[in-house]
Each structure stands twice: as C-alpha cells, then as structure tokens.
Amino acid sequence: MSAVATRYEVVVGLEVHAQVLTQSKMFCSCSTDYLTAPPNSNTCPVCLGLPGSLPVINRRAVEGTIRTALALNCEIPEFSKFDRKNYFYPDLPKGYQISQYDLPFSRNGHLEFDVKGEGRRCGITRVHLEEDTGKLLHAGAIEEAQSSLVDFNRAGVPLMEIVSEPDLRSADEARQYVVELRAILQYLGINNGDMESGQLRCDANVSLRPVGRAEFGTKVEIKNMNSFRAIHRAIEYEITRQTEVLDSGGRLVQETRGWNDARGLTVSQRTKEFAEDYRYFPEPDLPPLEVSRAWVDEIRAGLPELPAARRLRFTTSYGLTAYDASLLTSSKPMAGFFEETVRMGAPAKAAANWILGDFSRLLNADRKEIEQSSIKPKHLQELIELIDSGVISGKMAKETFVVMYRERDPGPALTALRGSSQISGDAELEAIAAQVIAENAQSVADFKAGKERALKFLIGQGMKISKGRANPQRLEASLREKIT
Amino acid sequence: MSLFQKTIRELHQMLVDNEISSVELTESVLDQIAAVGEKTKAYLVVTRELALRQAKAADERLRAKRDVKPLTGIPIALKDVLCVRDVVSTAGSKILKGFSPPYSATVVERLEAEGAVFLGKTNCDEFAMGSSNENSGYRPVHNPWALDRVPGGSSGGSAAAVASGEAIGALGSDTGGSIRQPAALTGIVGFKPTYGRVSRYGLIAFASSLDQIGPMTRDVADSAVLLQAIAGHDPRDSTSSPRPVPDYLSTLRDGVKGMRLGVPKEYFVAGMEPAVEQAVRDAIRLLEQQGASIEEVSLPHSDVALPAYYIIAPAEASSNLARYDGVRYGYQAEGAKNLIEEYMLTRQQGFGPEVKRRIVLGTYALSSGYYDAYYLQAQKVRTLIIDDFRRAFEKVDALLGATSPTVAFPLGAKTQDPVAMYLNDIITIPANLGNVCGISVPCGLADGLPIGLQVIAPGFREEIALQVAYAFEAATDLRKLQSPLMRAAAA
Numbered sequence: 001m002s003a004v005a006t007r008y009e010v011v012v013g014l015e016v017h018a019q020v021l022t023q024s025k026m027f028c029s030c031s032t033d034y035l036t037a038p039p040n041s042n043t044c045p046v047c048l049g050l051p052g053s054l055p056v057i058n059r060r061a062v063e064g065t066i067r068t069a070l071a072l073n074c075e076i077p078e079f080s081k082f083d084r085k086n087y088f089y090p091d092l093p094k095g096y097q098i099s100q101y102d103l104p105f106s107r108n109g110h111l112e113f114d115v116k117g118e119g120r121r122c123g124i125t126r127v128h129l130e131e132d133t134g135k136l137l138h139a140g141a142i143e144e145a146q147s148s149l150v151d152f153n154r155a156g157v158p159l160m161e162i163v164s165e166p167d168l169r170s171a172d173e174a175r176q177y178v179v180e181l182r183a184i185l186q187y188l189g190i191n192n193g194d195m196e197s198g199q200l201r202c203d204a205n206v207s208l209r210p211v212g213r214a215e216f217g218t219k220v221e222i223k224n225m226n227s228f229r230a231i232h233r234a235i236e237y238e239i240t241r242q243t244e245v246l247d248s249g250g251r252l253v254q255e256t257r258g259w260n261d262a263r264g265l266t267v268s269q270r271t272k273e274f275a276e277d278y279r280y281f282p283e284p285d286l287p288p289l290e291v292s293r294a295w296v297d298e299i300r301a302g303l304p305e306l307p308a309a310r311r312l313r314f315t316t317s318y319g320l321t322a323y324d325a326s327l328l329t330s331s332k333p334m335a336g337f338f339e340e341t342v343r344m345g346a347p348a349k350a351a352a353n354w355i356l357g358d359f360s361r362l363l364n365a366d367r368k369e370i371e372q373s374s375i376k377p378k379h380l381q382e383l384i385e386l387i388d389s390g391v392i393s394g395k396m397a398k399e400t401f402v403v404m405y406r407e408r409d410p411g412p413a414l415t416a417l418r419g420s421s422q423i424s425g426d427a428e429l430e431a432i433a434a435q436v437i438a439e440n441a442q443s444v445a446d447f448k449a450g451k452e453r454a455l456k457f458l459i460g461q462g463m464k465i466s467k468g469r470a471n472p473q474r475l476e477a478s479l480r481e482k483i484t
Numbered sequence: 485m486s487l488f489q490k491t492i493r494e495l496h497q498m499l500v501d502n503e504i505s506s507v508e509l510t511e512s513v514l515d516q517i518a519a520v521g522e523k524t525k526a527y528l529v530v531t532r533e534l535a536l537r538q539a540k541a542a543d544e545r546l547r548a549k550r551d552v553k554p555l556t557g558i559p560i561a562l563k564d565v566l567c568v569r570d571v572v573s574t575a576g577s578k579i580l581k582g583f584s585p586p587y588s589a590t591v592v593e594r595l596e597a598e599g600a601v602f603l604g605k606t607n608c609d610e611f612a613m614g615s616s617n618e619n620s621g622y623r624p625v626h627n628p629w630a631l632d633r634v635p636g637g638s639s640g641g642s643a644a645a646v647a648s649g650e651a652i653g654a655l656g657s658d659t660g661g662s663i664r665q666p667a668a669l670t671g672i673v674g675f676k677p678t679y680g681r682v683s684r685y686g687l688i689a690f691a692s693s694l695d696q697i698g699p700m701t702r703d704v705a706d707s708a709v710l711l712q713a714i715a716g717h718d719p720r721d722s723t724s725s726p727r728p729v730p731d732y733l734s735t736l737r738d739g740v741k742g743m744r745l746g747v748p749k750e751y752f753v754a755g756m757e758p759a760v761e762q763a764v765r766d767a768i769r770l771l772e773q774q775g776a777s778i779e780e781v782s783l784p785h786s787d788v789a790l791p792a793y794y795i796i797a798p799a800e801a802s803s804n805l806a807r808y809d810g811v812r813y814g815y816q817a818e819g820a821k822n823l824i825e826e827y828m829l830t831r832q833q834g835f836g837p838e839v840k841r842r843i844v845l846g847t848y849a850l851s852s853g854y855y856d857a858y859y860l861q862a863q864k865v866r867t868l869i870i871d872d873f874r875r876a877f878e879k880v881d882a883l884l885g886a887t888s889p890t891v892a893f894p895l896g897a898k899t900q901d902p903v904a905m906y907l908n909d910i911i912t913i914p915a916n917l918g919n920v921c922g923i924s925v926p927c928g929l930a931d932g933l934p935i936g937l938q939v940i941a942p943g944f945r946e947e948i949a950l951q952v953a954y955a956f957e958a959a960t961d962l963r964k965l966q967s968p969l970m971r972a973a974a975a
Contacts, residue, residue, distance in 0.1 A: 045587050049807045051580065051688040052567045052589060054721050086803050086850070088827055095806020150811070279850035281859060284692035284800055286722050 008208040008246070010239055011216055012174045013166035016181055017159055017201040018191045019132065020064035025156035026131045027055030027098065034135070034153035035197060047156035049093030054285050057082075061129060061158035062105065064190045066291070066299050068160060069106030069127040071184050071306055076296050080105050082129075082283040087276050090150050091134040099161075101280040104128035105291065111164070112308060113180035114326045115172050122177050123165030132157040160190075166205065166216065171235035175228050178202055179330050183307040186332040193331075195226050202231055206238045208246060217242075218252040222266055224259045234259040238266055310335055318348035327356050333371040340377035346384045354380055358398060362405050375401075379410045383417075391469050392417060426478075432470055433478040436462045444483055455479065487512035488649040489970060492558050492706040495652060499546055499557045506539040506546065506557030509652075510601050513559045516649045517603070520969050524635075525625050526644040526651075528564050529572050530604040535559060538601040545599050554709045556599035561651035563642045564605040565612055566697070567686040568592050575688040576608040576638075578621040579834030580814045589686020590721065591655060591697050591714040598713050603651055606641030610836045611805065612662055612690040614638045615908035618899055619838040626895070627670060628969035629933055633892040636666030636908075642700045643670040649970040653710050654700040659690050660793055661887075661912025663698045664924035668887035668936020671965055673953070674700045675707045675923040676915060678943040680725035682711075683718030689804040691797035692723075694916045703963050704925060704954040708732035711946060727944055735947045740955040741775030744880040750786035751885035751911050759930035764886045767927040767937045767956060771884070774955050781880060783872040788865050789914040794906060795849045795862035796917070801839075802846030808834060841902065866917045873918040877942045882952050885911055887924040887936030911938065919943045925953040926962045934965070 025032055028046035045053040066076055083101035109124035134155040138145035162181065168174045182200060185191040193200050207219040222238055225231045238257070245252055257266035282288075305313075307329045314325035314335075329335045334355060341351040355370075359380075363370060383404070387397050400417050404410035436458050437444055443461075446454035455476070462475045487495065487509050498504045517530055542557035562568060565575045567585040569592075574580035588596070595602075609619035617625040617640030625640040627633040628648035635644040639656030643666035646654050656663040658676035667674025675698045682697045689695060699710035715729045747768060752761060772778045810816035810830030817829030835843070849858035876883060888908055898905045915922040920943050927937035937956060941949035957963050 045585070048812065050567075050585060050587075050813070051573070051575065051583070051807070052565075052585070052684075052686040053587075054685050054723075056720060056722055084803050086806060088806065088809060090809075090811050090823065093807060093812065095809060096803050277852045279803070279847065279852070279855075281799060281803070281850050281855070284723075 007211065008243060009211050009213075010169050010171075011166045011207045011209060011219075012168035012170075012235060013205040014164045014168065014174060014177060015203045015205070016162040016164075016178065017203075018068075018162060018185055019199045020061045020129070020158040020160055020190055021192065022058055022060045022064065022158055024058060026058050026061050026129070026158040027156055030156065032157045034151070034157060037153055039149070039151040040153060042153045043155070047093070048152055049095070055098060055283075057286060057289070058158060062289070063299060064158070064188075065105050065127060065129040065160050066296060067188050067303065068162070068185065068190055069109060070296070070300050071188055071303060072106075072109040072111055072124045072127060072162070074106035074109030074124060074127055076106050076291055077103065078291055078293070079103060079288055080291055081288040082286045083280045084283050085130075086279040089133070090148065091136050091155070093134065093152060093155055097130055097133065098283055098286070099130035099280075100128035103288075111177060111180060111184075113176050114311075114322070115176045117323045117326070120173055120176070122167040122173075125163040125165055127160055127162050130159050130161060131155070132159040166207075171232045171239065174204060174235050175232045178231055179228060180307060183330045183332060187304055187306050187310075189304075195228075198226075201226075204231065204235055204238075206235055206242070207252075208239065208242045218254050220252065220254070220266075221256045222259055223256060223269070226261070230259055230261050233261075233264060234266060237264065241266065307332075307335075314338075318342065318352075320348060320352055324352045324356060328352060331370065333369060337370050337377055341380050341384075344377055344381040346381040347388070350384045350388070351380065354384065354401075358401050359405075362402070373405065374408055375404055375410050379404060379414060382414055386418060429470060429474055429478050432462050432465055433475065433482050435465055436479065437482055447483060486516070486649070488516045488652070489966065490652070491702045492555070492653050492709050495558060496554055496556075499542075500552065502546070506542040506601060507536065509557065510535050510539040510559050510603075513603060513649070513651065520628070520648050521650060523626060523631055523969065524628055524644040524648050524650065525623050526606055526641045526648065527561070527604045528574065528576070528607050528622055528641070531568075531571055531602055532604075534571070535601050535603050538596075538599075542599045542601060551599070553598040553713070555595060555713055557601060559601040559603050559652050560595060560710075561603045561606045561642055561645045561654035562592065563639050563654070563656050564608050565657050565688045565690075566592055566605075566655060567688065568602065568605070571602075571605065573605060573688070574621070575611045576620045576622065577610045577808075577835065577839070578815060579808045579830070580688075583814050585686075587686065590683035590718045592686060594714050595655075600713075603645075606639070606645050606651075606654060608641050609638035609662075610839050611688070611801065612638040612657055612659055612695075613801070613838050613842055615661070615665060615905055616893070616895075616898065617641065617666070618895065619836055621836050624895060627892045628967035629671060630892065631969075633894050633933070634669070636669035636888070636892065638662040638666075639674070639700060640666045643667055643672060643674065646670070646672045646700050646702060647967045647970065653702070653706055655697055655710070655714070656700045657687055657690075657695055657697050658912075658916065659694045659696075659797060660916050661909040663700060664887045664912050664922055664936065664938060665908060667700055667924040668926075668938075669892040669934060671926045671929075671934030671967060672700055672702060673704050673707050673923065673925050673957075674698065675711060675946075675949070676912075676921060677711060677715065677946055678725075678921040679916070679919050680723055681729075681921070681944060681946065682714050683716075683721040683724045685718055685720040689800075691800040692804060693800060694793075694797060696916070704923070704950060704957050705733070705736060707923065708736055708950050708954075711950075715946075725944065730947050732947055732950055735951055736954050737958075738951050739774065740771055740952055743776045743882070743952065745771060745776045745778050745952065746781035746876055746880035746883045747778060748781050748783045748786065748876070748883055748885055750783050753889055753910055755907065756886065756889040757891065757930065760886050760889060760891065760935050763928035763930065763935040764884070764937055768884050770959055771952070771956055774959055776952075778884075779880065781876045781883065783869075783876060783883075783914065785865065785868040785872050786911075786914055789869055789917055790906065790910050792862040792865035792869070793909075793913045793917060794845065795858050796866065798842040798846030799849045799859050799862075800846065802843045802850065805835075805839065805843060810834070838902070869914055869917045870919060873914075873920050873940075873942070881941070882948050883940040884952075885938050885940070887912060887938040891930050891933035891935060915940050921946050921949050923949045923953045925957055926965060927956070927960075928962065929965070
C-alpha cells in the first residue's frame with residue numbers, strides 16, 4: 001500500500017443507510033418488525049402500495065433524522081419535502097420510493113473520528129429520510145432461481161441515508177468513519193448498528209487520482225459490504241485493482257461493483273451507460289414540511305452525550321489513554337459496561353484492559369456484542385478484586401474468565417475460584433487469629449467489654465492479613481474462641 | 485312520476501315521512517338499471533345484494549328514527565375509481581380486472597356512515613383519462629339524451645346513471661373536468677370541490693395534485709347535500725384541508741343580489757359552438773336580472789393551462805401507474821420468460837392506448853435533461869394560473885363560463901385525434917390547476933342536447949359556487965329537464 005500512497009491519492013466517500021428504530025413504519029401504522037414477524041404479516045394497503053392508498057408521515061422518523069443530523073453537526077433547513085424516486089423492482093410496491101431529492105432534512109455537517117489515536121474530520125453532505133423496500137427471497141442462487149418470493153414487512157421502514165463528502169483517504173479512515181457513525185447512532189438510540197441484518201448498510205465510492213491533482217478520478221461504487229472488516233477489505237481490494245488498471249495504462253469505467261466477501265473481490269454489476277434515470281419529482285401526496293426552529297431546538301436540547309464527549313471524559317475522569325477511550329466508546333453498550341464496572345469499585349485501567357483484551361477477543365471470535373454476554377459488570381468487578389487482593393494470580397483469572405464466559409451463569413465459577421483458594425485449615429487460621437489479637441489489643445478489649453462491632457473489625461483485619469483468602473466464618477469462630 | 489326520477493331531497497322527505505321505504509326506492513332504481521343499463525352501459529358492476537342489504541338497514545334506521553341523515557336510504561352510484569371493500573374496483577382498466585380492495589375509500593366510508601345505499605361501480609375512462617368515456621377498458625358509455633353520442637368523461641358512467649334514472653346521485657372524480665364536462669353533456673349538476681376539500685384516500689390516483697372527488701346530481705341542492713356528507717379533513721390524506729366545512733344548505737338560497745360575477749373573456753374559446761355560447765350568454769343575463777353585477781375579467785394564462793395540464797397530469801400519472809406491474813394484484817400476463825418481460829407484457833396487455841400515451845408523455849416530461857423544460861416549466865405556469873384566479877377574485881365573487889365548448893358529440897368522432905379530444909377540457913382544466921372549485925349546472929338545450937353553465941368560485945368557497953348555481957337553477961325550469969331515456973322508461 002505504501003507504493004500506492006506515493007503515486008495515487010485515495011478518495012473515498014461513503015453512503016450509509018441506517019434504519020430509524022421507530023415502532024411504526026414511515027408512512028403507515030404497521031409494525032417495523034421485519035426480522036421476526038412471519039412474512040407479509042406487517043403490511044397494509046399503504047405499504048403494499050394498493051391503489052388509492054396514501055402515505056402519512058411518521059413524525060418520529062423525521063425527529064430521528066433531525067436528531068442524527070444535529071449529532072453530525074448538520075444545518076437543518078426550515079423547509080423540506082419528499083420526492084418520488086421512480087424505478088421498477090418487485091420489492092418496491094409502488095414503483096417508486098418516497099425519498100428526498102433537493103430539499104433534504106439536513107445538509108453541510110461533519111463527523112470527527114480517530115484513526116489510531118489521530119483525529120480526522122469528514123464532511124457530511126446530507127442526511128435524508130426515505131422508505132426501505134421489501135425483501136426478495138430467491139429459490140436458490142439469483143441467476144438460476146426458478147421463482148422468487150417477496151416479503152413486504154420491511155417495505156416502508158424508515159431509512160436514513162447519510163452521505164459523506166469524498167474526504168476519506170484510506171480504507172482505515174473509511175472503516176473508522178463507519179465505526180464512529182455507528183456509535184453515534186447507537187448513542188442516539190436511533191439504530192442498533194447491526195450490519196449483518198441490514199439495519200445499517202454502507203456503500204463506498206472509491207477513486208484514485210495522481211498525487212497533487214485537484215480533479216477526481218473515475219469513481220467506482222462498491223455495494224454489499226456487511227461488516228467493518230468487509231468495508232476495509234473491499235476498499236483495499238478496490239484500491240489495488242484500480243492502481244493496477246491505471247499503472248498498466250488502462251482506463252477505469254464508472255460502474256457499480258459488488259463486494260464478494262467469500263472470494264475477497266469486487267465484481268462489476270452495472271456500468272454508467274445503463275444507469276437508471278430515476279425521474280425524481282416532488283411527492284404530490286405529501287405537502288412540503290416546515291421544520292420549526294422551536295422543534296429543532298427541542299431536539300437539540302434532548303441530544304445525549306455522544307461518543308466524542310464520552311471519549312474525552314474517559315481520558316480525563318478515568319485517566320485512560322486516548323486509544324483505549326476511543327475503543328471503549330465506539331460501542332455504547334461497551335462504554336456502559338466499563339462505567340458500571342468502575343462504579344462498582346474496579347480500577348478503571350484494569351476494567352478497560354479486561355474489556356478491550358480478553359473479553360473483546362472472546363466476543364469477536366463469537367461475533368457477539370458485549371450486552372449479549374452472560375458476564376455482567378459485577379462479575380468482572382469481583383474478578384478484578386480477587387486479583388488485586390492477591391487471592392488469585394492473573395493467570396488463574398484469565399483461565400477462569402474463559403470458563404465464566406462460557407457459562408450461562410458465571411457466578412458459580414467465580415465463587416468456586418474464591419473457595420478453592422480459601423484458607424480453611426485450622427493451623428493457618430489459628431495463626432492468623434493469633435496475629436490479629438496480638439496487633440489489636442484495644443479492639444480485643446472492646447469486644448470483651450461487649451462491643452460486638454469490634455469483632456467485625458478484627459475479622460476484617462484477619463481478611464486483610466490473609467489477603468482475603470481466609471474463610472470468614474471459620475476465622476470468626478477462631479477469634480471468638482481465643483478471646484473468650 | 486317514478487321514484488327513480490326524483491331528487492335526493494324529495495326522496496329524503498318521503499323516506500322520513502314513511503311514504504316509501506328505502507327498499508322500494510332501491511328496487512325502483514335497480515329496475516331502471518335493468519331496463520336501460522344495456523343502453524347506457526353506465527355501470528361496470530351493479531351491487532344489487534349489497535344495495536338491498538343497505539336499504540334494509542336504512543329502513544331500520546328510518547323506522548327507529550335513529551341517526552337519520554340526509555342520505556339515509558338514498559341509492560348512490562360510485563365511479564369505479566373509488567375503492568369499495570370487497571367490491572371489484574378497477575378504475576375502468578383491464579389491468580385491475582377482478583381486483584377487490586380490502587378497504588374502502590374515505591368518501592365511501594362517510595356515505596356508509598350516513599346510511600346511503602350503493603348501487604354499484606360506474607363505468608369511466610381508464611384511470612379517469614378521457615373526455616368521452618370511450619377510453620373505458622371495458623366498453624364505452626352512451627349518452628341517455630342520444631344513445632349514439634358520448635356522455636363526456638371521464639365520469640361518464642356516473643353522469644349517465646344520474647341522467648337516466650339509474651342512480652339518484654353519484655360520485656365522480658375530476659382531474660381536468662371529469663365531473664363537470666360529463667355533467668354538462670348529460671344535463672345534470674356536477675361539482676368539483678377545491679383540491680383538499682374532500683379526502684382522496686381510496687381514490688385510485690390519476691394525477692395526485694389535481695384529483696378531487698365530487699357530487700353528480702339532478703339539481704344543485706342535491707350536490708350541496710352530497711358534498712356536505714363527504715367534505716372535511718381526513719387524517720389518512722395529508723393533502724386534505726383541516727378547514728371547517730360550512731353548512732352548504734344554509735346559504736344555498738341567499739341569491740346573487742349584490743354579487744359581482746366575472747366573465748373571463750378567454751373562456752369564449754375558438755371552436756365554441758354558437759348555441760353553447762348563446763345559452764351561456766343568456767344564462768349570464770338571467771343572473772344579471774337576478775341582481776348580480778356582471779363584469780368582464782381576464783385570466784390571461786388560460787391558453788397555456790391545457791399544455792401545462794398535459795405535462796403535470798401525465799407526469800404524476802406515469803409515476804402513480806407504475807405500481808400496476810402484475811407482481812402483487814390485478815392483471816398478470818402469462819408466458820413471460822423473465823421479470824422485465826413480465827412487466828412489459830403485463831403493461832402492454834393491461835393498459836389501453838390513451839393510458840399508454842400519457843405514461844409515455846409523463847415519463848418523457850420527468851426525464852433527466854427534460855425536467856426543467858417541461859415539468860418545472862408547467863409548474864411555473866400553474867403558479868401563474870393560480871395568480872390569475874387570485875387577481876380575478878379580488879374583483880369578483882365568482883366566475884361564469886361554459887363548461888364544455890360543445891354539446892355531446894357522436895361516439896367515435898374524436899377518437900382518432902387526441903388533441904381534439906383534449907380540447908374538450910379547455911375551460912374546465914384551469915379550475916384544477918388553480919386550486920379553485922367549479923360547478924356545472926344545466927343552462928339549456930341545443931338540438932335536444934344539454935348545455936352546461938360553469939360557475940367557478942375561490943378555493944374553499946364552495947358555498948358561493950352552490951349559491952350562484954342554485955340562483956340560476958331556481959330562476960329557470962331547466963331543473964325539470966329529463967333525458968329521453970328517463971322519460972321513456974318512466975312513461
């Protein structure tokens with residue numbers, strides 16, 4: 001890649017489609033549940049495009065779009081409208097998609113993110129709102145299928161399109177942009193960031209230009225990237241492919257290419273000559289929208305803490321490195337897990353190391369999110385406490401963590417760990433009890449005078465001497481026996 | 485006089501007074517449909533059983549004197565562009581052959597709530613595109629005044645049904661004159677309300693920014709009654725107006741004394757038949773005698789309304805009709821080898837020539853590189869037309885003119901010349917583009933064929949249009965005019 005970097009400059013712009021998590025669809029009152037509901041059960045005359053049906057705007061979806069746009073530092077114009085994007089496809093029931101063309105809800109924003117601890121900034125062209133399409137299910141591979149089925153449960157689900165400026169200069173930057181954007185959507189509670197189920201989708205426009213040249217090269221649009229890793233790999237692949245074409249004196253064609261994750265390459269889907277003319281025109285079934293300043297102010301006031309602010313707070317309040325803070329805050333559930341663990345008493349650095357180290361490795365291997373794990377902040381905090389008090393070694397803790405991770409209830413594994421290293425032997429306990437009595441004459445006297453509380457203090461001292469390993473019940477018995 | 489010859493208001497009184505039952509009335513109308521239906525071909529579907537069931541229910545309401553409304557028990561015809569739950573609704577198109585919607589249009593629900601009786605779905609030009617009803621995907625409608633002539637269109641079936649006694653009243657839809665022009669050509673009253681006055685939910689769309697549902701009746705008062713029942717905001721139609729609906733009957737008889745009525749000079753177009761012009765000028769004089777002051781006004785952009793309309797309406801139609809692809813409902817061509825062929829065959833076989841012509845026109849007008857020159861330009865013209873009306877209504881309360889430049893023409897006379905056909909709507913189209921309301925009321929006969937006077941009032945001032953039309957109607961005995969088919973059958 002270094003050779004490429006010297007000859008050509010990489011130019012990437014991203015189009016991210018993110019569903020707005022509303023209860024009901026964009027233009028009707030059907031449920032947005034298309035992942036678990038039986039096919040075509042969440043449909044009505046409006047989202048099926050039956051003759052005579054009319055759309056009615058879901059205010060919550062508009063609000064979610066404006067929230068997102070504000071979080072991306074966009075301007076929110078006072079007037080906006082919906083337009084029709086016309087094309088034929090079996091998953092598009094009306095033969096047009098209600099979208100936004102020249103007056104979107106927002107424009108001119110930017111997104112700041114880190115690449116390996118260094119700050120970057122990418123312009124946001126616009127965030128607009130449209131309706132999602134249905135889903136086709138082919139009987140076999142699409143080329144050979146004898147029949148296809150269509151499920152309209154997804155048709156009409158509100159979908160934002162977030163368009164970036166061509167400001168990204170590498171596959172790393174592109175990936176980090178999406179990581180940050182996904183985190184923001186999660187923090188806003190607008191989208192859960194699931195790329196595999198299609199709630200978050202990303203297309204990339206990739207081109208190269210000789211270093212120093214102002215005008216852009218021929219761009220290629222890449223579709224079908226369903227993970228951060230796929231985004232990175234697809235763009236890397238495309239940079240190499242385009243470099244080879246240019247170096248061999250060839251010309252690039254403006255086209256759409258699909259990422260084939262299994263084969264690790266992009267495949268041409270259609271070229272510009274066959275590009276559709278979408279015949280956009282204002283949606284006559286919906287009056288233009290006036291977005292009042294009061295409403296925008298209200299939405300702005302309700303914005304939660306966003307990843308960038310949380311990142312800063314993690315470095316200042318917890319003393320984490322910028323890199324760790326950035327990793328932890330890239331997922332809202334992960335950042336929340338970290339804060340909860342610390343709140344329960346774990347040292348921040350240790351909690352961060354566990355979450356970003358062993359825990360993330362296990363989660364990544366299983367393609368799971370932190371909130372899906374049976375390990376809760378309390379478990380991690382207790383484990384860290386056992387290490388810090390010297391009860392168990394770091395090595396033991398790591399082994400136990402894997403066991404805990406595999407269990408539906410990690411509690412017993414943790415208890416067993418504590419139990420296995422507990423001092424229950426009479427001789428050892430007697431020695432500890434003797435040491436405590438010898439070192440705390442005043443408390444011993446108090447206890448003898450009838451102050452039950454003094455005994456608690458003495459037990460505590462014994463736990464301290466034993467580094468927490470003493471069996472507290474047996475220690476208490478031993479102390480009582482010796483003092484009285 | 486047979487029951488089917490009477491007006492909504494006369495019959496309402498008889499029903500309330502227990503002189504007749506709704507079942508008797510409904511049977512009288514169904515008998516007339518049986519007698520003349522094959523002559524007019526006004527209906528595509530007659531919902532006999534539904535009608536009798538509704539009539540029985542209405543009679544119970546009347547007997548119990550519970551929730552009796554002006555339309556309780558009154559047999560009404562519905563243009564086939566209106567969705568009625570579980571009743572075949574095709575917009576006069578083969579592409580929707582056999583399509584029974586699982587829901588009803590808002591206007592249908594409102595009439596149902598009033599206790600009206602549904603006679604069936606009336607024939608119309610396919611997707612309401614036409615001025616003669618010859619574009620019906622099934623069969624043309626014949627004019628009850630002269631069976632070899634067209635009834636006008638696109639609401640020709642509703643017009644013919646009301647004019648022949650096959651319905652007491654009807655609903656039509658008007659995108660460029662489709663209620664008013666057939667009303668004029670069949671000697672009835674037809675009223676296009678202001679865009680937004682009546683919900684379009686469940687109206688199979690032709691051109692969404694122009695379509696409006698309205699009443700077609702024997703007289704002006706009946707139109708007021710029918711409009712009263714269907715007007716008002718509907719949360720399911722975002723383009724319907726939240727303005728309150730006035731009581732149209734309360735001002736109906738207020739007369740035109742002291743009113744200022746404008747006569748747009750541009751509305752006396754070239755090609756207007758002399759008898760039509762004469763009848764309209766006589767009507768204007770009559771209103772003057774009733775105490776209105778008449779002045780000539782100008783709507784300078786009237787000449788570009790027709791071309792603008794034939795960009796905007798087809799553009800919207802090309803998009804609205806994209807959903808008829810054979811995938812989910814309606815007609816599906818057989819024998820297609822792949823998806824594209826499936827689309828092409830279905831649409832080739834399912835749509836008629838006029839619909840295809842407009843889809844092509846509209847697709848072209850919206851295409852990249854042509855949008856600014858056609859669609860955007862047409863929208864600018866529309867703004868000028870809105871301004872024309874606004875300026876005119878600063879001076880006058882309502883405008884008067886002909887509804888159609890000609891009387892009913894023979895079937896087949898204009899089918900080979902689309903532009904000649906389009907010119908039928910030259911004086912009705914501006915009201916659709918200008919967001920105003922317009923009513924057509926009979927104003928005379930020429931060689932035994934009806935002529936319509938058009939009264940145009942400002943947006944959401946339906947009461948003014950009704951008031952002027954009523955004043956004219958009351959000053960003549962034209963209200964008693966009946967088509968030969970109605971008279972013959974009654975005799």
